[in-house]
Amino acid sequence: MTALALEMRGISKTFPGVRALSGVDLLVKRGTVHAIVGENGAGKSTLMKILSGLYPPSAGEIRIDGGLATIASSADALRRGIAMVHQELNLAPDLTVAENVFLGRTPRRGPFVDRTALRQGARAILADLGTRLDPDARLGSLTISQRQLVEIAKAHAARPRIVVLDEPTSSLSEHKAQALFEVIARMKAAGTAILYISHRLREVLAIADEVTVLRDGALAGARSREGLTAAEMIRLMVGREVSELFPKRAATIGAPLLQVEGLADGGRVTGVSLEVRAGEIVGLTGLVGAGRSEVARAIVDLGPRAAGTIRVGGRSVSPRSPAEALAAGIAYVPEDRKGEGIVPTLTVRENVTLPMLAGLSRLGWVRSGAERRVARAETQRLGVSPADPEHRIGTLSGGNQQKVVIARWLAARPSVLILDEPTRGVDVGAKAEIHAIIGDLVAEGMGVLMISSEMPEVMAVSDRVVVMHEGRAAPALERGELDERRIMALATGEARI
Amino acid sequence: MTAVPASQTRHGSTTPLRAAGAMALPVAILAVLVLGILVSPSFLTLGNLLNVATSMSILGIVVVAMTFVLVSGGLADLSVPATVAMGAILALALQPALGTAAAFVLAVAAAGMAGVLNGVLIGYARINAIIATLATGTVILGIAQWAVGGVIVYGSDPASADLIKGRVAGIPVLVIIFLVVAVAGHLLLDRTVWGRHTRATGDSPPAATAAAVPVRRIKAGAFALTGLAGGLSGGLLGLTLQSARPMVGQGYEFDAITAVVVGGVSILGGQGSVPRAVGGLVFVQLLANVMTLAGIRTPVQGLVLGLLIIAAVALDILVRRRGGA
Numbered sequence: 116m117t118a119l120a121l122e123m124r125g126i127s128k129t130f131p132g133v134r135a136l137s138g139v140d141l142l143v144k145r146g147t148v149h150a151i152v153g154e155n156g157a158g159k160s161t162l163m164k165i166l167s168g169l170y171p172p173s174a175g176e177i178r179i180d181g182g183l184a185t186i187a188s189s190a191d192a193l194r195r196g197i198a199m200v201h202q203e204l205n206l207a208p209d210l211t212v213a214e215n216v217f218l219g220r221t222p223r224r225g226p227f228v229d230r231t232a233l234r235q236g237a238r239a240i241l242a243d244l245g246t247r248l249d250p251d252a253r254l255g256s257l258t259i260s261q262r263q264l265v266e267i268a269k270a271h272a273a274r275p276r277i278v279v280l281d282e283p284t285s286s287l288s289e290h291k292a293q294a295l296f297e298v299i300a301r302m303k304a305a306g307t308a309i310l311y312i313s314h315r316l317r318e319v320l321a322i323a324d325e326v327t328v329l330r331d332g333a334l335a336g337a338r339s340r341e342g343l344t345a346a347e348m349i350r351l352m353v354g355r356e357v358s359e360l361f362p363k364r365a366a367t368i369g370a371p372l373l374q375v376e377g378l379a380d381g382g383r384v385t386g387v388s389l390e391v392r393a394g395e396i397v398g399l400t401g402l403v404g405a406g407r408s409e410v411a412r413a414i415v416d417l418g419p420r421a422a423g424t425i426r427v428g429g430r431s432v433s434p435r436s437p438a439e440a441l442a443a444g445i446a447y448v449p450e451d452r453k454g455e456g457i458v459p460t461l462t463v464r465e466n467v468t469l470p471m472l473a474g475l476s477r478l479g480w481v482r483s484g485a486e487r488r489v490a491r492a493e494t495q496r497l498g499v500s501p502a503d504p505e506h507r508i509g510t511l512s513g514g515n516q517q518k519v520v521i522a523r524w525l526a527a528r529p530s531v532l533i534l535d536e537p538t539r540g541v542d543v544g545a546k547a548e549i550h551a552i553i554g555d556l557v558a559e560g561m562g563v564l565m566i567s568s569e570m571p572e573v574m575a576v577s578d579r580v581v582v583m584h585e586g587r588a589a590p591a592l593e594r595g596e597l598d599e600r601r602i603m604a605l606a607t608g609e610a611r612i
Numbered sequence: 613m614t615a616v617p618a619s620q621t622r623h624g625s626t627t628p629l630r631a632a633g634a635m636a637l638p639v640a641i642l643a644v645l646v647l648g649i650l651v652s653p654s655f656l657t658l659g660n661l662l663n664v665a666t667s668m669s670i671l672g673i674v675v676v677a678m679t680f681v682l683v684s685g686g687l688a689d690l691s692v693p694a695t696v697a698m699g700a701i702l703a704l705a706l707q708p709a710l711g712t713a714a715a716f717v718l719a720v721a722a723a724g725m726a727g728v729l730n731g732v733l734i735g736y737a738r739i740n741a742i743i744a745t746l747a748t749g750t751v752i753l754g755i756a757q758w759a760v761g762g763v764i765v766y767g768s769d770p771a772s773a774d775l776i777k778g779r780v781a782g783i784p785v786l787v788i789i790f791l792v793v794a795v796a797g798h799l800l801l802d803r804t805v806w807g808r809h810t811r812a813t814g815d816s817p818p819a820a821t822a823a824a825v826p827v828r829r830i831k832a833g834a835f836a837l838t839g840l841a842g843g844l845s846g847g848l849l850g851l852t853l854q855s856a857r858p859m860v861g862q863g864y865e866f867d868a869i870t871a872v873v874v875g876g877v878s879i880l881g882g883q884g885s886v887p888r889a890v891g892g893l894v895f896v897q898l899l900a901n902v903m904t905l906a907g908i909r910t911p912v913q914g915l916v917l918g919l920l921i922i923a924a925v926a927l928d929i930l931v932r933r934r935g936g937a
Contacts, residue, residue, distance in 0.1 A: 417821065437821060438824035438826060440824075447822065454818055455819050456822070457816070457819060458811075458815045458819045459816065460883055461808075465811075469812055470823045472808055476805045479805050480803060481805060481808065
């Protein structure tokens with residue numbers, strides 16, 4: 116028997132057109148906490164999806180307790196002793212704590228639930244983890260941090276060899292996180308190997324025994340905790356050459372177009388202030404869950420807005436719908452292109468003209484000649500392929516769909532365009548084209564707020580960068596002071612906002 | 613990515629399955645016509661066909677509006693029997709006081725207000741459409757019954773019945789009214805901002821919202837339209853029959869939904885057109901006529917129609933899964 120609970124060696128994963136992982140090694144010892152860190156898109160979740168049987172690896176081998184293993188499905192992963200605790204909790208709010216802990220494995224007596232065994236079993240597991248939760252409490256009555264413990268107890272109840280905790284503290288305050296760390300310590304003492312995925316580097320240093328750093332789908336380094344510092348981890352996470360994929364166009368920067376002050380969404384986002392000037396691209400970055408999209412959605416009223424003032428061209432506005440935001444001069448292109456961007460069964464023409472159709476009509480009657488002209492002009496300007504706007508948008512490639520969704524807003528001539536992850540999931544060529552389009556728009560005097568998780572993109576395209584961490588925004592960094600390590604330090608909370 | 617000629621993509625036949633779906637209805641109508649000719653010599657007579665056309669016209673008005681409900685993703689309006697009854701009862705009950713024309717207009721307007729109420733509950737308060745319309749239908753019917761006191765209301769202007777039952781250039785007036793409503797409904801859905809917004813809302817409510825479409829108003833509008841259509845339908849029915857019972861509209865919701873769904877309008881929203889729904893109506897009504905002429909009893913007819921709905925919805929879901937974007 117080896118001391119390694121899990122060995123993943125030479126793991127590669129290719130998706131059509133994208134190499135998500137190349138030759139990654141991950142060696143996890145029994146009874147240790149092993150942290151995996153890396154930027155958004157470094158390959159952490161792909162690696163975990165392979166471990167949990169959601170994807171088969173394109174190459175490489177997995178050994179569990181020394182034995183070669185093929186993990187075919189998530190049920191298979193569970194059978195082999197791999198338990199996942201996800202960021203989004205998979206619990207039933209109307210069941211009790213005990214019922215949730217044994218969800219899917221409810222003890223029975225004949226056809227009936229064995230209530231005694233259920234309650235006692237749950238009590239034992241909760242006590243084992245050192246928590247004092249009432250097994251009979253309804254899950255919905257618990258706080259988020261307590262629910263998290265229930266989720267972990269549910270994983271622990273299966274007596275797994277390996278537990279994967281994916282961003283377990285992302286929704287917890289530091290104080291609440293302490294309770295979680297005690298639970299982790301108990302699981303570790305019981306000999307369970309814990310894979311700990313987190314963006315909070317300080318936390319990683321506090322609880323991990325070993326750390327694996329991924330960067331751009333490859334192994335950037337594997338270190339033991341002794342002697343490891345946050346600065347070293349950041350260096351490993353970002354240590355790449357900034358490529359010249361994203362050429363920056365010069366534009367004259369003018370007066371402020373969008374001024375946001377003290378914005379809050381009633382949840383995690385508080386006191387966010389930022390400014391976008393004419394001819395300027397402001398990058399809004401941060402780690403997943405930092406609240407970037409929430410800021411944009413609060414501005415255009417797609418999401419809640421609890422506090423804050425918004426001014427467009429100096430005039431105070433308070434849009435109560437995306438339509439009102441557009442009338443005030445703010446357009447927003449959402450992150451979820453498939454769910455919130457395209458209207459799939461409408462044609463490219465119909466998608467382009469959707470927000471401005473009233474302007475292309477007389478007494479509610481669509482002027483089809485004018486509509487066709489606008490659709491053709493805007494799609495040509497952005498180089499949408501195929502050129503014929505009568506195709507259903509659902510048949511276009513991702514990059515072209517994105518161009519259509521951007522084109523939709525251009526004819527309305529907004530003064531500020533907010534783009535949420537405009538190049539996510541599009542190929543490299545389309546990405547460059549979209550960057551060129553953004554460059555053209557600011558050259559015409561528009562202001563662009565671009566949300567992006569991709570550091571090279573943010574660094575290359577932005578005139579200024581606002582970094583968010585846990586709902587708060589740092590003062591904008593000027594282009595001259597952009598530095599990947601500095602941004603990463605702000606995003607991970609190493610540098611105080 | 614496959615490039616498909618624009619003519620094929622416009623209303624969305626990008627797959628063989630979709631193409632087959634578009635052709636299925638005309639073929640089915642043709643098949644029923646042939647079947648009718650074989651079953652009964654009285655089927656292909658001007659009298660019988662005009663009868664079918666007249667009897668489908670009153671229902672057809674509701675079918676046109678119901679198309680908007682389904683396309684906007686609003687599921688269905690189950691309060692139709694109530695708005696039809698409201699239209700019929702008020703159109704007759706108010707005749708002595710207001711005169712025929714004013715009573716008719718007021719009856720339609722009142723039913724339209726009931727539709728607006730549905731729209732507010734569904735579009736703005738976001739109550740499930742099935743529950744909301746089931747509830748408002750019961751309430752409206754109750755108010756209508758209570759307001760007229762008795763059980764049956766009779767007309768007091770027989771001349772109006774003659775007008776409605778008459779013909780212009782050999783075409784029954786009811787059929788002309790239906791055709792006008794159908795053409796107007798088609799243009800509304802196909803050519804106006806409202807129509808485009810209705811399709812976008814039904815296809816993807818989040819995307820429509822993000823694209824500045826007034827989704828709540830669009831959803832509400834579809835139900836206001838079925839209210840108006842129910843009132844118009846009921847008013848015409850009342851004038852034709854010269855009597856109105858509270859249960860006069862019973863079954864209209866089922867028959868309208870059957871026609872729309874069999875016509876290939878998606879219950880999932882976003883896809884469908886008035887001509888398709890009218891095609892579904894023609895098919896179902898001809899089939900019912902043929903079955904009657906063939907001496908098939910009513911329970912069996914109901915069975916056939918029920919199976920038709922299931923088949924149409926199953927086909928729609930299959931097409932969406934296979935050929936959908």
